Amino acid sequence: MFESSLTVASGTVATLASLEPWQAEEFAAHMERAREHIRPWVGPSFVTTDIAGARATLQRYADATARDGNRILGIRLDGVLVGGVMFVDFNSAVGTCEIGCWLEPSAEGRGLITAACRTLLRYAFEERGLHRAEWRCRADNLRSSAVAQRLGMALEGVLREAWKVGDMFYDTQVWGVRADESIRAS
Numbered sequence: 001m002f003e004s005s006l007t008v009a010s011g012t013v014a015t016l017a018s019l020e021p022w023q024a025e026e027f028a029a030h031m032e033r034a035r036e037h038i039r040p041w042v043g044p045s046f047v048t049t050d051i052a053g054a055r056a057t058l059q060r061y062a063d064a065t066a067r068d069g070n071r072i073l074g075i076r077l078d079g080v081l082v083g084g085v086m087f088v089d090f091n092s093a094v095g096t097c098e099i100g101c102w103l104e105p106s107a108e109g110r111g112l113i114t115a116a117c118r119t120l121l122r123y124a125f126e127e128r129g130l131h132r133a134e135w136r137c138r139a140d141n142l143r144s145s146a147v148a149q150r151l152g153m154a155l156e157g158v159l160r161e162a163w164k165v166g167d168m169f170y171d172t173q174v175w176g177v178r179a180d181e182s183i184r185a186s
């Protein structure tokens with residue numbers, strides 16, 4: 001497997017690697033630990049309940065990756081899958097991407113997501129020459145907006161009641177960073 005290490009607090013051994021359909025069983029076991037924590041904050045199709053659902057998620061990303069589109073990568077802490085990051089959107093033709101993320105509760109508060117997203121931003125801007133990256137979150141998702149801020153993104157706008165969970169509609173924040181801003185800050 002191709003993986004890179006994530007630099008976070010001392011004593012934390014974390015890795016970032018592509019998540020692929022053959023890892024559906026591991027992804028489903030992780031989803032058991034993460035599901036209720038992430039449910040209010042991520043798209044419903046990502047919150048799966050069995051191995052077939054987990055495989056469908058990973059296959060969707062694998063198909064998109066094969067077309068140089070979206071990508072999903074897992075974060076492992078001491079060898080255990082605890083979350084990940086993804087290009088929810090990746091469009092080299094127009095030079096834009098959108099980053100998303102999730103963690104199971106036990107892995108929060110260590111800087112894993114910020115470090116993993118920095119890796120994605122470096123890939124998008126320095127390796128692929130994209131121009132801008134976006135981050136969208138529910139306006140009341142303070143941990144998510146804190147990551148966007150840590151990545152040097154600017155809050156560019158609020159889409160009113162654009163995020164539906166059950167019968168409720170929530171505002172969506174749109175954060176963004178241009179390549180020149182991100183490379184200058186890193």
Ligand SMILES: CC(C)(COP(=O)(O)OP(=O)(O)OC[C@H]1O[C@@H](n2cnc3c(N)ncnc32)[C@H](O)[C@@H]1OP(=O)(O)O)[C@@H](O)C(=O)NCCC(=O)NCCS
Pocket residue numbers: 007008009037038041042100101102103104107108109110111112113114115136137138141143144146147
């Ligand atoms: C959003 C989510 C991924 C953020 O997780 P997180 O742990 O807060 O983010 P990071 O991994 O970047 O860690 C940052 C935290 O680690 C701390 N930290 C420790 N070492 C750090 C380091 N080297 N670098 C950065 N932060 C560090 C920070 O202070 C911060 O903790 P605090 O908020 O308690 O002060 C997580 O809350 C989650 O999975 N939520 C549910 C799903 C979700 O909302 N997904 C996003 C949808 S838009």
